[in-house]
Amino acid sequence: MVRRATRRRTRDAPSWRHPVKLYTHPLSPYAAKVRIALDEKGLAFEEIALPVGRQGIRSKPAELLAANPRGQVPVLFDGDVALYDSTVVVEYLDEIAPEPPLLPRGAAARARARLAEDDGDWLMGGAVADLIAETFRKPDPATRDAQRIEAAAAAISAAYDRLEERLAKSEHVAGDAFGAADAAWFLPITCAALCGVAPAERHAHLAAWMQRVASRPSVARTMAILTGALAKLTD
Numbered sequence: 258m259v260r261r262a263t264r265r266r267t268r269d270a271p272s273w274r275h276p277v278k279l280y281t282h283p284l285s286p287y288a289a290k291v292r293i294a295l296d297e298k299g300l301a302f303e304e305i306a307l308p309v310g311r312q313g314i315r316s317k318p319a320e321l322l323a324a325n326p327r328g329q330v331p332v333l334f335d336g337d338v339a340l341y342d343s344t345v346v347v348e349y350l351d352e353i354a355p356e357p358p359l360l361p362r363g364a365a366a367r368a369r370a371r372l373a374e375d376d377g378d379w380l381m382g383g384a385v386a387d388l389i390a391e392t393f394r395k396p397d398p399a400t401r402d403a404q405r406i407e408a409a410a411a412a413i414s415a416a417y418d419r420l421e422e423r424l425a426k427s428e429h430v431a432g433d434a435f436g437a438a439d440a441a442w443f444l445p446i447t448c449a450a451l452c453g454v455a456p457a458e459r460h461a462h463l464a465a466w467m468q469r470v471a472s473r474p475s476v477a478r479t480m481a482i483l484t485g486a487l488a489k490l491t492d
């Protein structure tokens with residue numbers, strides 16, 4: 258069943274073209290990144306959460322497939338503007354509703370933040386996708402590919418080490434303010450930890466950053482959606 262929820266106590270962006278809709282699924286880190294961005298900016302939107310199981314989205318509405326040839330969530334509809342890919346959507350949100358900024362100002366800082374976001378999505382997200390494919394998607398351990406799990410765990414540990422170095426120097430992933438890069442890293446790390454590859458004791462700065470990020474209302478709301486969906490998962 259598709260779930261619809263409208264955020265209340267929020268505002269409209271100056272250029273919001275109603276209706277503003279966000280297609281998500283409750284376990285998607287990429288959809289979570291966009292939901293967090295909208296909540297951080299206090300923007301009003303209707304969330305359409307697609308039904309999901311261990312193997313992915315169960316059914317995709319024609320509207321989503323027509324708007325996104327990749328057939329993925331998130332997809333944002335702002336009136337006649339239909340956008341997909343979390344990075345593109347977050348950048349759009351940052352342009353139409355600049356406060357609070359989720360990307361820093363200045364070409365160099367902005368490019369570095371985009372790279373950090375991209376590394377969260379692809380470098381970390383790719384390794385976590387492999388881990389999820391071999392653990393969460395294969396409840397029977399006998400069917401799992403141990404080598405693929407080992408390779409994913411090694412890539413994730415290396416990513417933790419690099420992130421630890423970065424967070425020893427700044428409060429957040431791309432500087433001292435919370436932004437898109439933090440949202441891009443937080444969710445895959447959470448998923449990796451749920452699948453058995455958590456940060457180690459040597460990752461003290463990373464652990465402190467996880468706590469800081471988790472305490473943000475936008476992130477806490479998304480975590481409640483994720484854990485609620487996991488608790489209800491039937492297959």
Ligand SMILES: N[C@@H](CCC(=O)N[C@@H](CS)C(=O)NCC(=O)O)C(=O)O
Pocket residue numbers: 284285286287288312313314328329330331341342343344378
């Ligand atoms: N690069 C895309 C990745 C989006 C993506 O991989 N979405 C997944 C959910 S996490 C999806 O919709 N997969 C299609 C499916 O499960 O059928 C983004 O940043 O939005």
